[in-house]
Amino acid sequence: MPVKRLIAFVRALTTGCAVLCFCFMVLAVSVQVIGRYVLPIKLGNAVESAAFAQVWLACLGAGLALRHGAVFAVDALPAALPLWAARVASVLIAAGSLVFLAVLIYGGLLLTRQGASQTSPTLLLPMWTVFLAVPVGMGFMALEVVLRVFERWSDPFAPVFETETSQ
Template sequence: MKRVLGTIRSISTGMAIICYGYMVVAVIVQVLGRYLLPIGIGNAVETAAFAQVWLACIGAGLALRHGAVFAVDALPAMLGIGMARLVSLLIAAGSLVFLGVLIYGGILLTRQGAFQTSPTLLLPMWVVFAAVPVGMSFMAIEVIARVIERWNDPFGQHFDQTDVA
């Protein structure tokens, strides 16, 4: 299980690095083409925007993994281990329901994108829209992994042995 999760995390990190790197290169090429050369490279802007969509969707799971997603955990941090675990499960369940809605909507959007093309390059838009279900699926995996990995310390508090239920 850890090997599969590690592979998924490596792939998502690699995808984020590739998307970010591509965005930087595409924008630099577009700016240089516009101001230093007498040519406009509109394709670079469009593809950079597509890479940004993928980066945002994949990056949400990466941010969750590294604890960079906004959370209010002052109250749960004051709970005993048993109640903290219950609250952790409830939060995860709510997150998974929300992510399930996003995944479902993303699948519908991806299907619709099969009949649309991008304005400049005429790429099928499903390639861009697929970022939503893929990225939110990765985020759902991270939600589950976070609950499992932090089962003994759900909200980062440090329990005494007497608090363990």
């Protein structure tokens, strides 16, 4: 199915970007520490670029955490509901999450537009490249919210490890 391939591609791309951001953060901070304590140089741009990578990692990682069931949820009550009621609860929770994420996406777009006229202090990068992490990351999280409802329709509140191994 083309839709399943597209979803798999988006998930792989997002995972790859998150891993790349994490690796870059480790490298940048390591270079900064070595530069400060081993060599007599200060690398402010390493700190700033690591902070920007951390922003992207946090925004993309939210959707990844949701996909792997690492987002905090109190689901003892919904798990005890009959299947039809659990499905309704799942849809209502997803709808509330989507409203919240829509507000974040909208705010992120406003922030990105404002960042078009700003540059970062050390690297002189346009700030919209950093601020774009919010609408992109929250958009990915919204996709994961919707996919979670469909993928877990047969048992919406089953433990995640059970549903991942059965797919």
